[in-house]
Amino acid sequence: MNKKALTLTVVANMTSNYSEGLGNVASVQKVFKNRRIYSMRSRESLKNAIMIQSGWYDDLETEVDGATQKKVNEDLNAINCRALEGGYMNTQATTYVRRSSFYVTDAISTEHFISEPRFHNNLYMATNYAKSKGLSVQEPGKNNIGLMPYQYEYDKSLKIYSITIDLEMIGKDENFEGEADAKEKADRVICLLDAIENLSLVVKGNLDNAEPIFAVGGLSPRKTHYFENVVNVEEAKLIISSDLKNKIDRGFYAGLLQGNLLENEEEIEEELHPLTITEMFDKLRQEVKEYYLG
Template sequence: MSKTLTFTAVMEAGSLNYGEGFSNISELKKFSRVNGNTYTFASRQAIRYDVVRLGNELFGWNLNTVSKQKGTVQFKDELTIEDSVEMDLFGYLKTGKKSLKRPATVRLSHAISLEPYNGDMEFLTNMGLAERLGDTANLANIENHVSYYTYTITIDLDKVGVDANNAIELSNEERFTRIHQLLDILKLLSRNIRGRQENLTPLFVIGGVYPVANPFFQGRIQLEGKNLKVDALVETTEFTFGGEAMKQFTKAGLTSGTFANEDAIQAALPEVASVETFFQEMIKAVANYYEVSYEIAKA
């Protein structure tokens, strides 16, 4: 039976993704809701970029994979998922006489702020450099927003390492290694932006390995002050598929001191442990699916 790993994470960070802006003002990527609030977000493309960046830095993922053909930047024709973890996990489209398309096996949502943006701005100058030349400093304004953010990832375990376009099916050991590396990256995720390194390590995470592909907890994360609302999360775990409740597959990880209602979270949700334990359990579940050996690391 095919299975899907999905989880929704919450992290705290500031000003994660800027848009085009105008004049000397840099605007955050954001959207408005019917309640009148404005929320900022980091696009799924931005998160994907940092996942691949860290894959290269930490595990040597091959980034020498693209070329420009007839004005289009795309993955090289001669390369396959055997050569590129990125192509395997995030898919590809190769255009030409015969176009080849392989959908992503790993799907990301935007990372959306859980607290509304209230128009905060930061005033910047390059005075330190300008004074060296006795020149006038240039001025700039950037929007600023520190908030909790949430995103969801969904991984189709059955399709990782498989490419029908090239009749490729990687070994289960290699498929497991790639997902293991991805989970390690997400556990230690960071974003380099405007001279800052923002820590995107999850403070709270909920999900599991399920018999159906669905991002169950996407859109279910809500804050009320310093409290994490648990009712929607509990109701989601009660969904059934094939006569089985999703609760039995669901685990959660929580960093102590993050939310004021920590005791209520622990009491309401199944198997709440540390974030590290959550990721170790996910890696173990993936190893079991691929039928490869894996021992949970000791603290």
């Protein structure tokens, strides 16, 4: 079977990112589906986090030409710059456009959203400032001491997202001649896998562990989110369907992190015979090496 892509669908316990705010109120991003509202982490936010933690953005160069954009030229392109694997459009002089080598879906919560606002203030800093100026924190309206109460919605829940990497596109740039060597291609994909396996997010100053608690996928002949429609969670239980099992049996892996975040772990182990998350990602890294290096 001619493998062309690496596809994964992941269940992770992660926070949502934030969208528009109104005054001193910040709200999480949401999506409407199945006649209900669900919290989410947008694909843009998720992709940016993966790009940063994979190290793909370490060699990023930007420039401003009307808009801030990634720097691209004959000497700096996706062949020798990992940051440009995520796609670019550069309008400096000649316009160059290249699509991304990998695609991420929104990470959408498995349960509908219930508002959980959190209330805060900067009382300590305002008090410190007032004290240094000989002012009173008891009269914030009269004294400009910078006292500011604020609130934000909080959400950390099981979310599902998919990622698919185009293995044939890695290290190539159709706008310029040449391509990266096989070892560099393998290293780029492995860096993405490392980031997904150990993903963490910083949200409102808090560190959020967004590692997979369940993952399914592998190398595929189809460049699509192969498991997107068969991985579903209801009431913290993974739905184990015949279609999910049939898809896994076509040369793919399932991985489970034992921590009781999914309430039917015993059923998952009995029906799917999953690897540990570490074992699964080790196998994926090995298959990527074999794909590029033989």
